[in-house]
Amino acid sequence: MSILSTERLGHSYHDRWLFRNLHFGLQRGDRVALVGINGTGKSSLLRILAGALDPVEGIVVKEKGIRIGFLPQDPDLSAYASINDFIYSADNEQQRLIRLYEELVSDPQADTDRLMVLSDQLSALNAWEYEHTIKSILSRLQITDFSREVAKLSGGQRKRLSLAKLLIDEPDVYILDEPTNHLDIETIEWLEKLLTSGQKTVLLVTHDRYFLDAVSTEIRELDNGKLTAYTGNYSYYLEKKAEQEEAAGILLERNRNLLRKELEWMRRQPQARGTKSKARIDAFHELEDKTKTQKQSNSVQLSVKISRQGNKILELENVSKGYQGQTLISDFSYVFKKGDRIGLAGRNGTGKSTFLNLITGLEQADSGTITPGDTTVFGYYKQSGLVPSENERVIDVVKNVAEYIDMANGDALSASQLLTQFLFPPEKQFSMVSKLSGGERKRLQLMRVLMQNPNFLILDEPANDLDIDTLNVLEAFLANYPGILLMVSHDRYLLDRLTDQLFIFEGNGTVTIYNGNYADYKTDQGILNQQAKAAIEQKALPKAEKATTKKKLTFAELKEYESLDTEIPLLEQRITERTTALNETSDYTSITEIATEIEQLNRNLDAKTARWLDLASYM
Template identity: 65%
Template sequence: MSIISTEQLGHSFNDRWLFKDLHFGLQKGDRVALVGINGTGKSTLLKILAEVFPPQTGKVVKEKGLRIGYLSQEPNFTGLTTINDFIYSTDNEQQQLIKEYEALLEADDIDSNKLALISDKLTALDAWEYEHNIKTILNRLQISNFDQNINSLSGGQKKRLSLAKLLIDEPDVYILDEPTNHLDIETIEWLEKLLTIGQKTVLIVSHDRYFLDNVCTQIRELDKGELHTYNGNYGYFLEKKAEREYNDVLAAEKARNLLRKELEWMRRQPQARGTKSKARIDSFYDLEEKSKGPRAQDKVQLSVKVSRQGSKILELDNVSKSFGNKSIIENFSYVFKKGDRIGLSGRNGSGKSTFLNLITNEITPDKGTIAIGETTKYGYYKQGGLHFKEDERVIDVVKNVADYIQMANGDTLTASQLLTLFLFPPEKQHGFVNKLSGGEKKRLQLMRVLMSNPNFLILDEPSNDLDIDTLNVLEDFLLSYSGVLILVSHDRYLIDKLTEQLFIFDGTGTVTLYNGNYADFKFEQELKIKEEKLAEKKAKEEKVVVTLEIPKKKLSYKEQREYEQLENEIEEIEELIKTKTIKLNATTDHIALTDLSKEIENLQKKLDQKSERWLELAEFI
């Protein structure tokens, strides 16, 4: 049974219906991803479900007392002054006690009697674990100065603050619009675990494909005002969507062929028609509607001509940069080569943006030299946004850069053709820029950077606010791009697919070079941690048996049998996990999905235990 649903929902924007008679429902424990290209109405639907504003037609029905937590792309803090005012709700007794407790601890003269009284109240309300959870959330999202004025925060800090408040309040339904924007990769991985613990009901709009795969068990696509539901992860959705689109093209082609014959019949008919003729006329108009379906399109390989690049591209020699006492980059050297594809990795504030500003000469280093080659032509996509005039049309924004773009094979594309490739249909190309959604403006900004034919491309968080379809277009472009690429992104899928090397910033000035993508780096880190834990465990065991004069050299008969049996058990569990994962992706039953998820989780724990024991015994083989 749905805990929140819609009835005949309809809403329009700029005189265009986003959706009509839409039915959308969530059951308890559902973890749903809402996908679709920018401008289809995803954010609008989230706002309606969160009751930010009412729909133009239809209504939202929800369980009595249902608490909804909504994370907006642009949080609103009207009427609030400090972070403290926002974090601790006045109507939440536990939060107010925690706020008072924290204030007492920070006071110069601590009132011990009052502190003891509040401690007793927190104990009576069983709120100590809650207090620990609040601190964990705030620390993870880098929120520490509670007296800071909200108006002084950057857009990214405001988004993290809004997310922190939502997670602290623990609502019945989490409605999240691009929750991974402005988060570093470590924090995203932490958020994934938090959202999948317990029976949380979650609805997410996100471009982050790894995040969707790890959190959601169902994908719902909003396309041309209609919802298409796919039970499974994002990879399953892509497969089934391709099948649906192929079948839609076949059905439309069949309707068009039949329409030609019926059109001849319509032209031959006299004015007076019998009952049979009227039925056939009605069928003709139905057929005419079906014939407006999609057509098969040849995919254009978007490989643009890159400006000529000389032997000297960019050279950094012992570069250092600090702000106050904080060292951001220290004694870093690197010579860029043709075809370099580098991802910048590190927590927020670790120095990635500073590095980009250094190599583009926006700031100067404290010491060391940065030499830019004479033929190096930067294309720099920043997070700042697109600047345009209110009366400017979309196609004019592109033509201000160039009327056409030259492809690598010598062909040329007009501004209109390029806009179509970047998912701007003809009707939007001649519309005003100020009527575009936030994501569409970002897409237009990105396109302008790419069409300037740079040979050194810098993309700073290009995936923020872009839909997945646009990211697919971007990936196709970048895979065939022959210039130097530097990519800053929290989107692990994008980093893995497009980069071959990482610059890892640790926030203390050290920049480590790693050959490989983020998945390779993460695997090595996890392996290293596992090895360190095993070594620590082995050291503890050796301390326990330090009194033994002769260490055990061989396995006993019983241990040998256990070792052989473990090999078979591990193989059986791995096969069982594989089988149940396939069932999970194929099932449409909500209860079965939950049960299978729990079974897989328990099997994985069992596999980890047996693998660890197998490794212990393997030391003596």
């Protein structure tokens, strides 16, 4: 039974219907990802389901007493003065007492008796563990100064604060619009684990394909106002989608061939002849309509020309930069060479965006030299996005750069033609930039950067707010881009596919150069961590224990070892069988039951594998 659903839902935006007669249901324990190109209404649907937007038509039905937590793309926190005001709800007794306790603890003149009373009240409500959970979430999301004014927070800080509040409140339904924006990779991996623990009910929109694959158990695609469901994660959705598009392509070609034959028949018939089959004429018009409305491949085209590049590209020598006593970059040197494809990795606030501003001359280094080559042309795609004037049209944004643009094949396209290639049809080219969605603005910004024919492309979080289809085209373009690529991204898929070298910002001014992509880096870090842990454990062993001879297994342990040799493969086989069953069923009750069984089987497998490894060490 659905705990959140819609009835004949319809909504329009700027006189265009996004969807009508839409039916959507969410059951307890579902983890659903909503996908679709920019402008199809994904964010609007999330806002309607969360109660933040009234639909033009239809209603939303909620289970009585259900609590919904909503994370919008751009949270509005203007009603709150400080972080404390937003985080701690007055109607939650535990949170209210925790806030009072924290304020007293930070006050050197605090009343000791009052502190003791509060401590007893917190103990009576079993709130100490809850307080620890709150602190852990806030710390993970880099929120430490609770007295800070909300009005002074950046967009990224407001997004992380809103996410923290949602996670602290633990709602019955998590509705998340681009939850990975403004998070570093480590925090995204932490969020993945948190959302997949227990039986959380999650509805999300995200461009992060690794995150999609890890969190979702069902994909629902919003396309031309219709929802199509795919049971399984994002990888499964891609397989089924490819099969459907192949079948649709075959059907379209078959319809076109039949239409040609029918058209010849129609033309051969005399106009005055009355013996023409009316049924066949009707069938012709129906087939013509189907062929016209058959979905065509519609994607962004990226093929701009790049400027010639000389031997000297960019040289950094002993560069240092700091802010307010904090060193971000210390004595860093690097000589860029042709073919460099570099990703910048590290936690938020460690200096990645500052590094990009330094090499493009937007900021000056405290010491050291930065010397670009004479032929180096930077193309800088900034995270902040477009800041258009109030009356600026879409086509004006392009014409402000150039009326005509040289393409890689030698063609020169007009501003209007290039906009059409970037999925801005003529009717949208003369609309105001302020009316574009967040993803459309980012696409327009990307186009303006590429129009400058850069041979040194710098991308600061290019994946934010772009739909997955546009991201796929961007990746295909960047994979074949012949210039220098320097990129900051929390999208692990993007880093893995497009970079072969990393600058790791450690947070203490140190920037480490790593040869390999992010997946390679994580693997190496895992090995190093295991080695360090083993060394610490070995050092902690008592000398007498180290000197003891190797333990021999008892008869019962030998039997257990042999039994585990048989049980483990059977468990693995059972997990494979149930996973296959999960992907093949569309019944919600069965999905929940199978998922629970798989979770239990995995826990059992982990325990038996650990025991087998323990016994095997004495063989």
